Amino acid sequence: MAEVSIRDVRKAFGTTQILHGVSVEVADGEFAVLVGPSGCGKSTLLRMIAGLENVGRGEIAIGGRVVNNVAPKERDIAMVLQNYALYPHMTVRDNMAFSLTLANAPKAVQEQKVSRAAEILGLGSLLDRYPRQLSGGQRQRVAMGRAIVRDPQVFLFDEPLSNLDAKLRVQMRGEIKDLHQRLRTTTIYVTHDQIEAMTMADKIVVMQGGRVEQIGAPLDLYDRPANLFVAGFIGSPSMNFLKGTVQNGAFRFGDMMLPLPPGPGGSDGMAVTYGVRPEHWRLDDAGVASIVRLVEPTGSETQVVAEIGGQRVICAFRERVSARPGETLHISPDVMHTHLFDPSSGMRMA
Amino acid sequence: MSDAVRDQLSEAEGPQTMAWDSKARRLITIYLPLACFLLILLFPFYWMTITAFKPNSELLDYKNNNPFWVSSPTLDNIRKLLFDTQYPRWLVTTMGVAFGATFISLFSSVLAAYAIQRLRFKGSKWVGLGIYLAYLVPPSILFIPLASVVYSMGLFDSPWALVLTYPTFLIPFCTWLLIGYFKSIPYELEECALIDGASRLQILRRITLPLAVPGLISAGIFAFTLSWNEFIYALAFISSSEKKTVPVAILTELVQGDVYQWGSLMAGALLGSLPVAIFYSFFVEYYVSSLTGAVKE
Amino acid sequence: MSGAETISWTPVRKAPSPLARLFDSKPFLIAICLLPAFGLLAVFLTYPLGLGIYLSFTDTKLGRPGVWVGLENFQYLLEDRVFLNAVWFTVFYTAVATVLKFALGLWLALLLNENLPIKSLIRAVILLPWITPTVLSAIAFWWIYDPQFSIVSYVLVDKLHILSSYIDFLGTPWHARWSLIVANVWRGIPFVAISLLAGLQTISPSLYEAAMLDGASSWQRFRKVTVPLLMPILAVVLTFSVLFTFADFQLVYAITRGGPINSTHLMATLAFQRGIPGAALGEGAAIAVSMIPFLILATLFSYFAIGQRKWQQGGSDE
Ligand SMILES: Nc1ncnc2c1ncn2[C@@H]1O[C@H](COP(=O)(O)OP(=O)(O)OP(=O)(O)O)[C@@H](O)[C@H]1O
Numbered sequence: 001m002a003e004v005s006i007r008d009v010r011k012a013f014g015t016t017q018i019l020h021g022v023s024v025e026v027a028d029g030e031f032a033v034l035v036g037p038s039g040c041g042k043s044t045l046l047r048m049i050a051g052l053e054n055v056g057r058g059e060i061a062i063g064g065r066v067v068n069n070v071a072p073k074e075r076d077i078a079m080v081l082q083n084y085a086l087y088p089h090m091t092v093r094d095n096m097a098f099s100l101t102l103a104n105a106p107k108a109v110q111e112q113k114v115s116r117a118a119e120i121l122g123l124g125s126l127l128d129r130y131p132r133q134l135s136g137g138q139r140q141r142v143a144m145g146r147a148i149v150r151d152p153q154v155f156l157f158d159e160p161l162s163n164l165d166a167k168l169r170v171q172m173r174g175e176i177k178d179l180h181q182r183l184r185t186t187t188i189y190v191t192h193d194q195i196e197a198m199t200m201a202d203k204i205v206v207m208q209g210g211r212v213e214q215i216g217a218p219l220d221l222y223d224r225p226a227n228l229f230v231a232g233f234i235g236s237p238s239m240n241f242l243k244g245t246v247q248n249g250a251f252r253f254g255d256m257m258l259p260l261p262p263g264p265g266g267s268d269g270m271a272v273t274y275g276v277r278p279e280h281w282r283l284d285d286a287g288v289a290s291i292v293r294l295v296e297p298t299g300s301e302t303q304v305v306a307e308i309g310g311q312r313v314i315c316a317f318r319e320r321v322s323a324r325p326g327e328t329l330h331i332s333p334d335v336m337h338t339h340l341f342d343p344s345s346g347m348r349m350a
Numbered sequence: 351m352s353d354a355v356r357d358q359l360s361e362a363e364g365p366q367t368m369a370w371d372s373k374a375r376r377l378i379t380i381y382l383p384l385a386c387f388l389l390i391l392l393f394p395f396y397w398m399t400i401t402a403f404k405p406n407s408e409l410l411d412y413k414n415n416n417p418f419w420v421s422s423p424t425l426d427n428i429r430k431l432l433f434d435t436q437y438p439r440w441l442v443t444t445m446g447v448a449f450g451a452t453f454i455s456l457f458s459s460v461l462a463a464y465a466i467q468r469l470r471f472k473g474s475k476w477v478g479l480g481i482y483l484a485y486l487v488p489p490s491i492l493f494i495p496l497a498s499v500v501y502s503m504g505l506f507d508s509p510w511a512l513v514l515t516y517p518t519f520l521i522p523f524c525t526w527l528l529i530g531y532f533k534s535i536p537y538e539l540e541e542c543a544l545i546d547g548a549s550r551l552q553i554l555r556r557i558t559l560p561l562a563v564p565g566l567i568s569a570g571i572f573a574f575t576l577s578w579n580e581f582i583y584a585l586a587f588i589s590s591s592e593k594k595t596v597p598v599a600i601l602t603e604l605v606q607g608d609v610y611q612w613g614s615l616m617a618g619a620l621l622g623s624l625p626v627a628i629f630y631s632f633f634v635e636y637y638v639s640s641l642t643g644a645v646k647e
Numbered sequence: 648m649s650g651a652e653t654i655s656w657t658p659v660r661k662a663p664s665p666l667a668r669l670f671d672s673k674p675f676l677i678a679i680c681l682l683p684a685f686g687l688l689a690v691f692l693t694y695p696l697g698l699g700i701y702l703s704f705t706d707t708k709l710g711r712p713g714v715w716v717g718l719e720n721f722q723y724l725l726e727d728r729v730f731l732n733a734v735w736f737t738v739f740y741t742a743v744a745t746v747l748k749f750a751l752g753l754w755l756a757l758l759l760n761e762n763l764p765i766k767s768l769i770r771a772v773i774l775l776p777w778i779t780p781t782v783l784s785a786i787a788f789w790w791i792y793d794p795q796f797s798i799v800s801y802v803l804v805d806k807l808h809i810l811s812s813y814i815d816f817l818g819t820p821w822h823a824r825w826s827l828i829v830a831n832v833w834r835g836i837p838f839v840a841i842s843l844l845a846g847l848q849t850i851s852p853s854l855y856e857a858a859m860l861d862g863a864s865s866w867q868r869f870r871k872v873t874v875p876l877l878m879p880i881l882a883v884v885l886t887f888s889v890l891f892t893f894a895d896f897q898l899v900y901a902i903t904r905g906g907p908i909n910s911t912h913l914m915a916t917l918a919f920q921r922g923i924p925g926a927a928l929g930e931g932a933a934i935a936v937s938m939i940p941f942l943i944l945a946t947l948f949s950y951f952a953i954g955q956r957k958w959q960q961g962g963s964d965e
């Protein structure tokens with residue numbers, strides 16, 4: 001096992017710059033998730049760690065060894081791809097044993113490692129099947145099995161769950177996490193699904209447009225997003241943003257006022273963006289007036305789309321709300337959980 | 351899919367098979383012309399076969415015999431061909447040349463196609479285009495200078511001349527075909543193998559080639575057939591009778607004097623076509639797929 | 648965790664041998680992979696092509712190196728009635744045979760695209776003329792064209808009484824020319840038909856349905872749906888067909904050898920006759936080289952047809 005250091009890595013395809021200096025430290029045994037919208041360069045970064053793309057500039061080190069010029073097979077990593085890339089002409093057993101046969105491992109060792117991986121993943125009865133005879137979830141497991149038998153220093157996953165249906169995705173999510181808890185192998189996992197990131201990661205790396213926006217533990221990102229992008233990206237439904245100004249120690253928009261979060265607020269008259277997560281609105285007769293536009297009860301909570309001073313907000317209430325579209329609802333934010341951003345730079349103020 | 355289901359499906363999708371399309375109409379617009387096509391396309395083979403079994407008396411007498419049938423079939427023509435000529439020799443030479451040329455071409459084409467399609471380098475597109483252009487150079491503009499090349503290499507009148515020159519038209523075809531097959535193999539498989547610890551050559555041998563087997567078979571049988579049927583090089587580069595290939599030998603060795611021995615000529619044509627026809631019947635699907643694959647590329 | 652590890656094994660990470668390193672370096676591998684194909688093509692295709700062009704400017708004879716004579720061969724050929732006739736016949740042969748092959752081949756492809764009972768068998772059988780050695784089927788045609796015992800004449804004269812005397816298929820120039828064209832068309836139809844059939848099968852039936860709903864007649868469907876969608880593949884097949892018909896050798900060599908009185912020489916057969924048995928390599932090469940401009944025209948046509956394919960791709964696959 002090993003730690004992975006990515007130091008100021010840059011990459012361009014032709015003249016288009018894809019990564020603009022990315023630095024990430026992944027500690028030994030950590031489960032790190034790279035998350036970001038489609039096309040932000042996650043796969044590219046992962047492929048560079050695997051050695052499938054040249055590192056343009058910067059350095060990648062695995063276990064203290066700089067691997068920029070090391071061939072993939074000598075990096076001691078294993079990778080699971082989105083479409084699994086199982087060798088179609090080999091049985092499950094041969095698929096899993098392939099890397100071992102290439103390394104000239106004795107037959108007995110191959111047997112032992114394959115059956116151990118099969119046992120961990122519950123693939124025992126499928127060893128003699130061909131990939132085309134497996135279901136999506138089973139293929140996914142074989143791909144993981146292929147990675148496990150190698151006892152690599154680092155596991156790399158590139159959106160391994162995106163080809164599965166919703167239910168199976170949740171199940172496999174649990175299995176991967178469980179696997180990581182057992183094997184404690186350093187893992188770098190790419191996804192564009194923030195729920196996957198939140199539930200699985202020890203550390204989340206949020207990327208956008210080839211840059212790292214924020215690195216941190218899931219709840220840190222949730223509680224203290226560093227900027228507007230992370231605030232909007234993490235959490236579902238996403239955070240409400242209200243545009244207004246600071247006035248007399250409060251947030252003013254239109255003719256309404258909301259309390260500022262504790263901490264260094266802006267100076268009077270400064271334009272700010274005020275952020276409240278849907279679940280941090282409360283029904284409060286003393287709160288601001290909002291006009292209900294849509295009510296969506298999900299059973300466990302009620303989502304209300306409302307308008308305050310001409311700006312749309314989404315609220316999620318634990319209690320049942322019987323409001324109708326067009327009615328007025330008085331709500332107020334939970335001050336301890338509000339956020340303030342500088343709209344020009346997008347950075348967090350408080 | 352069972353035939354019944356498939357029929358139903360095509361019934362549903364074929365616009366020409368609507369209810370108003372009566373049976374009689376189909377008979378005249380489809381089956382009748384199709385039958386004519388089949389008749390015309392196959393008649394020369396029938397005629398070739400029937401002539402090969404006719405005794406001379408029947409062959410040249412249409413008054414007293416029905417020319418479309420043999421009343422007293424004879425194996426004379428075939429026997430003469432097999433025992434009085436060097437047909438077995440020609441057959442062996444042709445086989446050897448076809449196998450040799452096919453082997454060399456397949457070997458070179460697999461490597462070239464792998465480099466062009468899988469190793470991908472700057473200019474691999476142009477190399478691919480170059481190979482395509484090579485396919486468009488017909489042997490009939492090459493045989494004269496080639497004859498002098500072959501002569502200066504001391505290969506004149508040797509089957510090696512054919513084994514080495516046939517790849518000029520086989521390699522472009524096979525490479526083109528294989529590029530298409532390699533294209534259909536996902537890159538991820540190779541990348542996975544790369545991480546699994548395979549070298550490039552191991553990837554070629556253990557991942558790419560096994561997955562391209564249908565393409566290899568198509569290219570192989572095609573190359574074999576084209577070599578078997580080749581005429582102009584074999585005619586130009588080989589002069590001694592016993593080293594000739596079947597197509598050339600039948601035409602040049604069996605046609606002597608002014609009175610043509612049609613019976614034995616037809617027996618020669620029949621026996622010369624039969625090996626490829628049999629070979630063909632085993633691999634029809636591969637022929638069709640490679641023919642259409644090559645055109646679609 | 649699973650049971651105790653009974654066997655321990657650590658992969659030996661020995662430094663790869665220099666040879667293995669060499670074979671893993673991409674530039675080297677690319678070079679080594681392209682070498683056999685390019686070596687063979689360079690020695691037996693590119694070089695002879697250049698040599699052929701050079702020879703056409705010399706008076707080389709078989710077994711005797713020649714000297715540079717400039718355009719003499721071509722000047723001589725331009726006044727040679729046999730050569731001019733061969734050029735003319737080659738163009739005529741190609742044009743007429745191609746038109747016929749495509750008209751009939753397209754028709755056959757459309758018939759095969761119907762939903763037929765034993766389609767794959769029919770398709771297999773139809774390819775036979777194309778798969779058998781051309782010379783050998785040419786010999787069969789030679790026999791069919793026999794002046795005294797032609798089965799065609801027999802049917803037309805003795806059975807159907809349409810004609811009064813046997814046709815001398817190969818005896819007069821025009822009869823011989825048409826006889827050759829028929830044999831070439833016979834051999835070429837399967838290739839055209841099966842290729843076009845493959846193209847037809849990529850056209851989605853829903854397009855026809857849409858056209859039918861728009862009220863198109865079957866002729867309109869053919870004109871407005873089938874032909875445009877088939878155009879790209881048609882162009883490619885056409886190029887191949889033109890190219891190989893233009894460079895044809897076998898049929899003519901086997902059936903007429905250019906006779907009667909040199910009226911059916913193609914450029915390829917004339918080049919052979921002058922170059923190999925006639926031993927005038929330089930002159931033969933000049934004839935072969937004269938074919939190149941025509942071939943380039945056909946190739947350029949193919950290039951643009953394939954370029955055109957790019958934007959036409961978009962239909963469903965199968
Ligand atoms: N080989 C390549 N050549 C040129 N551009 C490329 C190449 N590979 C990727 N790109 C570009 O690099 C950018 C980042 O691609 P990448 O695959 O890393 O995105 P991603 O974050 O993994 O997105 P997704 O979530 O859709 O998988 C994209 O804009 C893509 O178009």
Ligand SMILES: [Mg+2]
Pocket residue numbers: 042043044158159
């Ligand atoms: Mg990706």
